[in-house]
Amino acid sequence: MMRVPTSERVLAYVILIVMAILVIAPVLAGSITAFKPQIIWVSSPPTWIFEPTLENFEFVFFTRKGWVYLRNSLIISVGSVAIALLLGVPAAYAFARFRFRSSKALMQWLISLRMIPPIVVGLPFYAMFLYLERGLGIGLRDTFPGLIITYQTFLLPLVIWMMRGYFAELPAAMEESAMVEGYTRLGALWRVVLPVVWPGIVATAILNFIFAWNEFFLALILAGNRTSTLPMTAGTYIVRTRVEWGNLFAVNLIIMVPVILLTIALRRQLVKGLTFGILE
Amino acid sequence: MSKSYRSDNSNRSFSTRLYQLTQRQRHWFFIAPALIILLLVVIYPIIFSTGVSLFRVTFASQSRPFVGLQNFERMLGNDDFIQSALNTLYYVVFSVSGSFLLGFAVALLIRRVTAGKELLRLILIIPITMAPIVVGLMWNWMLDPLFGLVNWFLGLLGIPGQTMLAQASTARLTVVLVDIWQWYPLVFLIIEAGMATLPRAPFESARLEGVSSWMIFRRLTLPMLRPVILVALLLRTVDAFRTFDIVRVMTDGGPHLTTETLSLYLYRTAFTFSKLSRAAAGSILMLLFIGLISALMFRYLYRDVEVG
Numbered sequence: 001m002m003r004v005p006t007s008e009r010v011l012a013y014v015i016l017i018v019m020a021i022l023v024i025a026p027v028l029a030g031s032i033t034a035f036k037p038q039i040i041w042v043s044s045p046p047t048w049i050f051e052p053t054l055e056n057f058e059f060v061f062f063t064r065k066g067w068v069y070l071r072n073s074l075i076i077s078v079g080s081v082a083i084a085l086l087l088g089v090p091a092a093y094a095f096a097r098f099r100f101r102s103s104k105a106l107m108q109w110l111i112s113l114r115m116i117p118p119i120v121v122g123l124p125f126y127a128m129f130l131y132l133e134r135g136l137g138i139g140l141r142d143t144f145p146g147l148i149i150t151y152q153t154f155l156l157p158l159v160i161w162m163m164r165g166y167f168a169e170l171p172a173a174m175e176e177s178a179m180v181e182g183y184t185r186l187g188a189l190w191r192v193v194l195p196v197v198w199p200g201i202v203a204t205a206i207l208n209f210i211f212a213w214n215e216f217f218l219a220l221i222l223a224g225n226r227t228s229t230l231p232m233t234a235g236t237y238i239v240r241t242r243v244e245w246g247n248l249f250a251v252n253l254i255i256m257v258p259v260i261l262l263t264i265a266l267r268r269q270l271v272k273g274l275t276f277g278i279l280e
Numbered sequence: 281m282s283k284s285y286r287s288d289n290s291n292r293s294f295s296t297r298l299y300q301l302t303q304r305q306r307h308w309f310f311i312a313p314a315l316i317i318l319l320l321v322v323i324y325p326i327i328f329s330t331g332v333s334l335f336r337v338t339f340a341s342q343s344r345p346f347v348g349l350q351n352f353e354r355m356l357g358n359d360d361f362i363q364s365a366l367n368t369l370y371y372v373v374f375s376v377s378g379s380f381l382l383g384f385a386v387a388l389l390i391r392r393v394t395a396g397k398e399l400l401r402l403i404l405i406i407p408i409t410m411a412p413i414v415v416g417l418m419w420n421w422m423l424d425p426l427f428g429l430v431n432w433f434l435g436l437l438g439i440p441g442q443t444m445l446a447q448a449s450t451a452r453l454t455v456v457l458v459d460i461w462q463w464y465p466l467v468f469l470i471i472e473a474g475m476a477t478l479p480r481a482p483f484e485s486a487r488l489e490g491v492s493s494w495m496i497f498r499r500l501t502l503p504m505l506r507p508v509i510l511v512a513l514l515l516r517t518v519d520a521f522r523t524f525d526i527v528r529v530m531t532d533g534g535p536h537l538t539t540e541t542l543s544l545y546l547y548r549t550a551f552t553f554s555k556l557s558r559a560a561a562g563s564i565l566m567l568l569f570i571g572l573i574s575a576l577m578f579r580y581l582y583r584d585v586e587v588g
Contacts, residue, residue, distance in 0.1 A: 012392035045426035094310035117522035124325035214411035
């Protein structure tokens with residue numbers, strides 16, 4: 001532990017507490033609007049004491065079909081993370097365990113995919129889906145499979161990078177001794193390695209879920225009435241003339257709360273995922 | 281002995297050789313599915329987009345004449361495209377440097393506290409986990425000229441109400457500040473994680489020799505953190521360059537295009553004005569530009585980081 005003079009420590013506390021207030025105050029102040037009855041949504045000065053109500057949640061959930069968007073968001077996020085894990089975990093295992101010539105170049109190529117702005121793939125995806133529909137009658141626009149495929153552009157590289165890190169932490173002797181005992185490579189991976197690397201898979205799944213859950217841009221281009229996600233509907237509570245603030249913050253809370261809970265569960269693994277495991 | 285080995289070798293059956301080949305190339309069985317999907321969802325669309333940019337494709341018309349580099353010329357000669365490119369540059373410079381300095385400062389400060397460290401860290405990282413669109417909408421509410429908390433607070437201090445998002449002179453800076461609010465915790469997390477991995481010994485001996493904290497920071501901490509700093513800058517640059525969600529809900533590029541980013545402009549070109557080919561050309565230019573920037577940063581980064 002660093003030895004720190006008391007005055008320095010007090011100053012650090014003061015600044016950090018101010019920073020924390022600047023973070024938490026807008027989030028809390030906004031969020032309580034979700035529990036305000038409509039007449040005090042826009043009161044000025046703001047009303048702090050009121051009888052909390054759930055009518056805004058009821059309104060966005062049932063009258064505005066919020067449950068449909070919640071379901072869509074869940075299907076797309078869970079589906080795309082499942083596919084990304086299915087494809088990415090074996091690849092990550094190979095990158096961690098086998099020495100081959102192109103491995104380093106391929107890993108660097110995977111990081112470089114992180115640099116591509118979403119518009120660069122979103123635009124051609126829209127056109128490709130349109131041509132597929134007109135030419136071959138395959139409709140992918142505004143469908144769950146279409147969005148799940150598209151989301152692989154940012155999920156799959158991240159899964160491979162994160163999981164490679166987790167596999168690399170395990171000693172290779174683990175599978176080798178299992179293979180001596182008669183397991184095949186795949187058998188050893190399935191029966192011996194996966195049970196041990198399980199927490200890493202969970203962390204990878206959670207972080208990727210958060211990214212898919214918060215995604216807005218690709219959904220805006222490629223989703224439609226049938227597949228609208230929660231972040232997309234948040235914008236619909238702004239009408240030119242007035243904003244339904246209570247309803248809007250109810251939707252915001254529905255988007256935010258699961259992610260904050262997952263983050264608390266994940267906080268130790270967060271950096272690894274957010275930095276693409278470049279720091280190791 | 282070597283002779284018998286050789287004859288043994290040449291007598292291997294086809295199936296044995298095939299087996300050995302698959303053993304040597306077994307990594308492809310694991311990697312190929314992921315690789316094929318990535319080629320399909322990233323590389324193919326980029327090639328497709330490059331193709332589209334060389335023709336005149338619109339959603340309305342069936343004919344698609346080849347026009348060469350005309351779309352690129354049109355884009356580069358378009359004032360709005362240049363304006364949004366300059367705005368994007370503004371976002372990159374100020375959002376990256378702002379979030380970097382603030383995040384770095386917080387990382388240094390949090391090392392000096394003991395009790396409540398975990399709670400502070402948890403609160404500080406909340407913004408990263410929020411959807412950017414939620415952040416934008418929340419700050420719209422905070423900044424509302426009539427009932428927003430920011431103006432209410434300024435009013436308590438005797439400062440008259442402001443319409444930050446509606447004025448050309450303040451809108452861009454306001455959006456950048458919101459972006460910094462959301463992303464400085466990312467820099468903080470990265471720098472803090474980097475500092476935790478630094479060896480203790482050089483710092484202790486420097487302190488014993490009476491080197492000032494400022495000199496320790498400049499001569500030891502900063503140089504040793506260089507790869508970590510580069511990662512933070514690289515990630516922030518890439519994200520600031522693609523800014524869309526926050527601007528879309530806060531100002532939608534206005535007033536008078538002062539907050540328009542490249543992503544927003546290209547989105548509008550393609551989907552509001554149906555100029556798909558021109559937007560494709562613009563997006564390829566955007567890709568080349570960010571590719572160049574990150575390649576330079578990567579080269580700098582990999583000079584002293586071992587990856588793979």
